[in-house]
Amino acid sequence: MKRLGRSPLPAVAAILFALAAAGCGLDADGGAGSGEAPRPFEGHSITLVTGSHPWADVIKPLLPRFEAETGMSVRVQSFFEDQLTQKLTVQFTSGSETPDVFMYRPLQEGKLFYRNGWLQPLDGYAGREADYDLSDFTPQSLRSSTVDGVLTGIPIITEQGILYYRKDLLREAGIPVPRTLEELADAAGKLHRPEKGVYGFVARGQRSPLVTQVSSFLYSEGGDFTSGSRATINTPEAVKAFTMYGSLLRDYGPPGAIHMSWPQASSFFAEGRAALYTDANSIYKMTSDPARSEAADQVGYAAFPAGSKGSRPYNITSWGLAVNAKSADKEAAWAFIEWATGKTTMLQSQRQGIPSPRSSLWNTREGTAGFPAQLAEVFKRSLTGGVDHDRPTTVNVAEAREPVGEIVQKVMTGETDIQKTADAANAALQAILDKEAE
Known part of the structure; x- marks a missing residue:
């Protein structure tokens, strides 16, 4: 597969947001319609492994639009929490190139997975696009996802x-x-x-x-x-x-x-x-x-x-998304994570009651609408304080x-x-x- 340079996904995310806001549909052939941005990952395919978690339930219905806008195919596999760790460990131990992207628990598996060479460092990816706004993630959530000074995953649930x-x-x-x-x-x-x-x-x-x-x-x-x-x-x-x-x-x-x-x-x-x-x-x-x-x-x-x-x-990251260090298409893998953890997509999951690590979403009416008002206030007060781990690291x-x-x-x-x-x-x-x- 061809390798790409800087990811165009911030622009794609903006297009998705505009389409959703305008209530626009896709063409009959499933395309994005004339005049839209080119499909930057045409022909690319990745495998996403998730836990059986409400976050995955929110993301799955959004995938067809993501695939239509990017040209990327996303194959999804889901497992219960205990099965997930076992599945990932077996595949990574064998040196498998799949899955490309996976859910994991940073404080439970992060240090083990990283020191075994199974996690792709993401500092270079996450910091290269200003529109992605890595600084919008709470410091505690990023520290929970960091091992030996390296950002090994992107927080999705705090x-x-x-x-x-x-x-x-x-x-x-x-x-x-x-x-x-x-x-x-x-x-x-x-x-x-x-x-x-x-x-x-x-x-x-x-x-x-x-x-x-x-x-x-x-x-x-x-x-x-x-x-x-x-x-x-x-x-x-x-x-x-x-x-x-x-x-x-x-x-x-x-x-x-x-x-x-x-x-x-x-x-x-x-x-x-x-x-x-x-x-x-x-x-x-x-x-x-x-x-x-x-x-x-x-x-x-x-x-x-x-x-x-x-x-x-x-005050921790309970679940994050990571890239397999052996993935054959890390650019496509990152492009998916960039979309899935962008402000627009995270707003969709937060509206369904899934607490995100993005500070800006907690300062909007839409961002707090999925929670009881009293709980939303507690969330907001707790977001920037506390300790970034809840077990021995x-x-x-x-x-x-x-x-x-x-x-x-x-x-x-x-x-x-x-x-x-x-x-x-x-x-x-x-x-x-x-x-x-x-």
Whole structure:
């Protein structure tokens, strides 16, 4: 295939926007009509692999117009989240040139994929067209997608830690929305009425899944998982944060909380069985589903409560798009990403309730229309603050999450010497870091 220089996709994106705004259709033969820009990728074909995610559901119906305007053919394959990682690992290990473009989780697979040589660096592509406006992406989202100083993917979905609460229960008890972690614990105790079927607090309690959510507690108390190459999950700040999270679930959480990941915790809250819930703002639709609860219209949203170091929730890229380093047509692959992550296309996904990393979209009525008004305000306030990771930033993330989760679960089960547990867990995490540094 011929190689192209500077990508003409900003112009193509503008044409797509103009067509959509004017309600223009395509010619009967599927072309863009006379007088339109030439099709810059005529005859090119790429393979796109996605996760089974609402973002993919938004993008797929838009592809025919993209293909008509560019001349590019996009073959789409979709997999469930666990299958996706396995599929990509098998193909990349074999040196496959496909897929050309794929969804991935930067903080889960980014460092592993990049150091294995599977991710094409994108700094040169993303910075060459002023109209693309890379500076419009939040700094935290770009840092989440950067490994060893290299931009390895483009953010498509962001999420931040927030507080969900029951408006009616707080109002009836005369309790203001908690603004600090101390107020959160106090409110959870006062609202804890298991005899009436309502628990004070719910959150993820499974060992690995809880790590991302306890991170906001950790940062807000001034701690982190690591400092440089040193594990720091046994510091006073870390022990305080882990103890608070574990104690909330132990004292005010539902039976079986230790087995809950986000689907179970969000469903429990959505059913009206918990007063307070901390988790990602990106799953808000799960918490206010009227088909699950008569209290769905009573769900409120607030910024993550402040710890001793303020409110410092995670603010991350949960999903990004990347280019296979072995792709035979990297220009076409980038052209697709440039379109899919441009302002016009991202507005389409954000209007469907998918939070984008582009700051400008949050300052428009169209950009916030897909979210409850209160949640949109929380999104806007959380967009530029927080911490750019929600788990240990290692190559073997799955292994590194285990020691952290163990500390919290020991609190949940009533362990009294948490410092001893934290010291052992810290040594385990340090061993993982040392092995990666060899």
